Amino acid sequence: MTFMQLLHEGVPSLNQAPVITPVKDEREKTRLSMAAYKNMILHNRISIAEAFPANFRNITSAKLSLAPKAPFSAQVSWYENDGDARLALDWTRNSIAGPGIYFTGSKDSLPVIEEFSKRTHLYQKIYDGIVFETIAYGNNLWWMKEANNFSDLNWLPISDFKRVWFEKGTGKLIAYDLRGTKSQMLPAEEVIHFTWGKSNSGIYGLGLLYALTIDRPYSVKVKDQFETRFAVSIMDAKSQILDESRLLIRRYVPRNIYKFPGATEKQLDANRSTLKVLEPGEDFVVGEGAEVQEMGSRGRVMDVESFMDLQQAEILKALQTPAPRIFTRPDFNRASSEAAIHLAKLNYRGYQTIMALEITSKIIEPWWRSHPDIAIEPWESANIELHWNPMDPPDPDPQFILGALESRGITLKEFRRNAENMGLELMKDTDAERMDPEEAPEMEMKLPGTEEWVIIRERAVTRASKPAQ
Secondary structure (H helix, E strand, O other): OOOHHHHHHHHHHHHHHOOOOOOOOOHHHOHHHHHHOOOHHOOOOHHHHHHHHHHOOOOOOOEEEEOOOHHHHHHHHHHHOOHHHHHHHHHHHHHOOOOOOOEEEOOOOOHHHHHHHHHOOHHHHHHHHHOOOOOHHOOOEEOOOOOHHHHHEEOOOOOEEEEEEEEOOOOOOOOOOEOOOOOOOEHHHEEEEEEOOOOOOOOOOOOHHHHHHOEEEEEEOOOOOOEEEEEOOOHHHHHHHHHHHHHHHHHHHHHHHEEOOOOHHHHHHHHHHHHHHOOOOOOOOOOOEEEEEEEOOOOOOOOOHHHHHHHHHHHHHHHHOOOOHOOOOOOOOOHHHHHHHHHHOOHHHHHHHHHHHHHHHHHHHHHHOOOOOOOOOOOOHHEEEEEOOOOOOOEEEEEEEEEEEEEEEOOHHHHHHOOOOOOOOEOOOOOHHHHHOOOOOOOOEEOOOOOOOOOOOOEEEEEOOOOOO
């Protein structure tokens, strides 16, 4: 049954829950399982408010729920335990968010939003949580315990995220079901849910690990009829191939059979004991005739390397990064590596644009609108935008940015940021970026790779052979 069918038709009759009488006594209520309460809620025998009064406050009913096809706990486990997944996802996260973020906006709004970002550790939340989990798992959750309190967001473990509850007919989200060390069902209005990679108008995003951890259906024709079977996930197949390869390699390790014609049982026991303690390469000396027959020298019945290459290709395509191959294949030359990396980074420009807008709409704008005492400028005129620093900073071109500064094409703050990104050495750590260009103190700067210095007073650039004394 598709999501849209579930939404409009409800739960099939074959899934009808047994009749359960609601329990009003709090002591008896604790004896019922979470599943029993959900069945009662699902079939309108008890409201969420009655079942979970502490967690649901104003929520009164829920009709349907939907769980992800690939459990997030399984996806997290593969990231934590598989070298390919960890390397690829860490590389992608660092490429997107590693260079950092910055804001643009009006003169009055910029100091306010930068202070908010610093105070709430917004970049850390973006780097550790939002970017990584949406890329890896397609979803990232934050719990806002108090309305409009964006300074105290709780990062919810994605591995505990089990399902969502929504209204039949409208599809409106009602609650998020999380079960881990502590089970909790949170009202939808308290949860900030970031998604990426949605498909077919679904509720859940699909991260890079989804295609690697989901069982794959395929059809087989049997006696003029097609039946659906399921292949194990790509990551499970990888683990099976690795384990079976280990067994194959052990199977074809050369072994020797020692024959001692005419030896008594006592002599055989003595020779057997001696053989067990021999060091590799150590010779065995006997007083009577002996024969040694080597076993296991036949060729292997399968090409393990070809299977592993095929499996590795499937993993790299799903993770959309060449990082594991670059680290493990010596035949991947520099030109090929640079081309692959360039294409992989181009793939995430759209992600950066969408996620910057989503962070702005779900965190920055709501906080701004809910704090008029701090954000005194209206949101519409503040012109606040979140930007990602470039994945590949351009080669230093100090003459260009100096010219842009002199012609007033950029502000002093923009000049300092670009100068630092290009590797220019700023000799004085001033407060110039927080001041009007006309009020900024002079600044000395050494051009990289030369002995030439420039002195900037307001926007006038003076060149010198050494720093001013």
